[in-house]
Amino acid sequence: MTVHPRYTQIVAVSVLTLLTVSTLAVLVFIIVFVFGKGLPYVSFDFLFTNPKDMGKFGGILPTLIGTVTLPLIAIGIATPLGVGTAVYLTEYTRESRMTRIIRFGADCLAGIPSIIFGLFGFIFFVTTLRMGWSIISGSLTLVFMILPTIIRTSEEAIKSVPYLYREVSFSLGATQWQTVRRVVLPNALPGIVTGIMLSIGRSIGETAAIIFTAGSSLRMPHSIFDSVRTMSVHFYILAREGISNQNAYATAAVLIISILTINLISYWMMNMFIAKKTR
Amino acid sequence: MESNFKFRISNLNVYWGKVQALRSISIDIPANRILGIIGPSGSGKTLFLRSLNRMNDLAPEISVEGRILLDDEDIYHPHVDPVKLRKRVGMVFALPVPLPASIYDNVIFSPSLFNIRNRKKLDHLVETSLTSAFLWDEVKDRLKTSAMRLSGGQQQRLCLARVLAMEPEVILLDEPCSGLDPISTAAIERALSNLKQNFTIILVTNNTKQAARVADNTAFFLMSEMVEYGPTDQIFTMPRDGRTNDYVTGRFG
Numbered sequence: 399m400t401v402h403p404r405y406t407q408i409v410a411v412s413v414l415t416l417l418t419v420s421t422l423a424v425l426v427f428i429i430v431f432v433f434g435k436g437l438p439y440v441s442f443d444f445l446f447t448n449p450k451d452m453g454k455f456g457g458i459l460p461t462l463i464g465t466v467t468l469p470l471i472a473i474g475i476a477t478p479l480g481v482g483t484a485v486y487l488t489e490y491t492r493e494s495r496m497t498r499i500i501r502f503g504a505d506c507l508a509g510i511p512s513i514i515f516g517l518f519g520f521i522f523f524v525t526t527l528r529m530g531w532s533i534i535s536g537s538l539t540l541v542f543m544i545l546p547t548i549i550r551t552s553e554e555a556i557k558s559v560p561y562l563y564r565e566v567s568f569s570l571g572a573t574q575w576q577t578v579r580r581v582v583l584p585n586a587l588p589g590i591v592t593g594i595m596l597s598i599g600r601s602i603g604e605t606a607a608i609i610f611t612a613g614s615s616l617r618m619p620h621s622i623f624d625s626v627r628t629m630s631v632h633f634y635i636l637a638r639e640g641i642s643n644q645n646a647y648a649t650a651a652v653l654i655i656s657i658l659t660i661n662l663i664s665y666w667m668m669n670m671f672i673a674k675k676t677r
Numbered sequence: 678m679e680s681n682f683k684f685r686i687s688n689l690n691v692y693w694g695k696v697q698a699l700r701s702i703s704i705d706i707p708a709n710r711i712l713g714i715i716g717p718s719g720s721g722k723t724l725f726l727r728s729l730n731r732m733n734d735l736a737p738e739i740s741v742e743g744r745i746l747l748d749d750e751d752i753y754h755p756h757v758d759p760v761k762l763r764k765r766v767g768m769v770f771a772l773p774v775p776l777p778a779s780i781y782d783n784v785i786f787s788p789s790l791f792n793i794r795n796r797k798k799l800d801h802l803v804e805t806s807l808t809s810a811f812l813w814d815e816v817k818d819r820l821k822t823s824a825m826r827l828s829g830g831q832q833q834r835l836c837l838a839r840v841l842a843m844e845p846e847v848i849l850l851d852e853p854c855s856g857l858d859p860i861s862t863a864a865i866e867r868a869l870s871n872l873k874q875n876f877t878i879i880l881v882t883n884n885t886k887q888a889a890r891v892a893d894n895t896a897f898f899l900m901s902e903m904v905e906y907g908p909t910d911q912i913f914t915m916p917r918d919g920r921t922n923d924y925v926t927g928r929f930g
Contacts, residue, residue: 570787585777
């Protein structure tokens with residue numbers, strides 16, 4: 399028995415629509431839930447004053463600083479390292495045992511649970527290198543965590559640049575490096591930015607690795623060698639210790655807004671960049 | 678006599694892995710002339726062309742033997758920098774490949790690699806290159822728009838202009854009109870006929886009639902060998918080899 403293509407078509411469209419809608423619904427539900435519980439307590443004061451009494455009262459200013467600085471430093475270090483590795487793997491080597499080992503290593507690194515990175519960061523940066531619980535220890539640990547993502551997404555982005563572009567560049571008298579800088583990287587940029595965005599998201603949301611390496615001090619940090627608490631860690635501690643559910647949800651709301659903002663800004667920048675090239 | 682030859686190629690063998698893809702090609706290519714290379718697909722025309730600007734270096738499975746002299750200098754000599762060679766021997770590919778940038782930036786791609794930043798000079802270069810490629814009138818008012826928005830025929834002429842802006846000595850064209858409409862094809866053919874005053878042009882084409890129209894000399898490639906080489910008139914009216922005759926009269930290919 400065969401079903402008329404018109405009916406299979408209708409079934410396919412409705413099933414796919416349903417799947418998409420349910421995915422979106424989960425996202426919307428989480429956001430609405432957190433915003434509903436948290437947004438009423440978010441105010442200018444909440445954002446820009448110091449916490450009092452372990453965060454039961456007062457604001458979240460130091461954790462805001464921590465949430466910005468840790469990922470920023472981590473991305474600042476991991477991007478050149480990761481993109482450089484990806485360029486080397488794709489443009490400067492031929493597929494060999496060595497590149498496969500590097501790639502395999504990166505994939506394994508990506509699959510390691512973050513708490514293991516935390517433990518490693520604690521033993522290596524915090525105690526062995528005597529950096530203590532600090533922004534720098536936390537950032538460096540994050541670098542290890544996000545490096546595989548940046549390498550692999552950059553690699554895919556670079557590989558997706560048509561080979562003909564490279565041939566054209568070489569045929570016009572460009573060196574390997576000129577080809578990379580003027581043709582490959584600009585065209586791979588949207589993909590590379592996507593990898594960086596994913597990494598920022600992962601860094602901002604990280605708790606386990608950060609408690610181990612950056613500590614959870616609520617005091618305002620004065621240098622990168624001071625301990626700091628991020629919003630995610632703050633939320634975890636507030637909720638876990640039952641200090642303040644209100645402030646926990648308010649922090650969560652701010653966290654979600656920050657991530658949405660970062661994503662929106664980066665999409666906007668990317669579109670501007672693409673529009674400039676194809677106008 | 679000797680100085681009239683731009684390329685002097687003797688006993689060129691090219692291997693693709695273990696397969697021999699070109700068999701002992703020897704040919705002297707006169708300067709300021711158009712050489713047409715005809716032959717069916719897979720006869721080694723493209724591989725031959727890409728040996729002349731060492732684009733074959735990019736594919737590790739291809740190896741080149743024999744001697745190719747450009748102005749009496751062996752281009753496969755270890756001291757020759759392929760990057761500098763490619764600046765002297767420009768190439769237009771079968772598919773038009775504009776880079777995703779403006780028309781202007783496409784034309785100045787090569788000059789900007791060599792740190793020519795003088796705006797006036799670049800403007801001049803863009804205008805003369807596009808004019809020589811018969812594209813200037815169509816795009817002069819929108820040089821800053823993306824090259825991706827041009828039609829296929831315009832894109833291919835842009836690719837020619839981009840090579841001209843490099844100010845090479847030789848221009849290699851690999852079936853440049855294979856996907857183009859007759860009007861763009863005619864524009865490119867007209868451009869080539871004008872350009873041979875200043876450049877040596879080597880045109881690989883699947884279109885036998887195109888070679889008959891524009892080439893001064895024609896070489897016929899078949900199954901990795903060069904069957905015949907001579908003045909275009911002779912190749913098309915009284916070929917010496919029966920296979921050439923069959924091909925140009927359309928009996929196969």
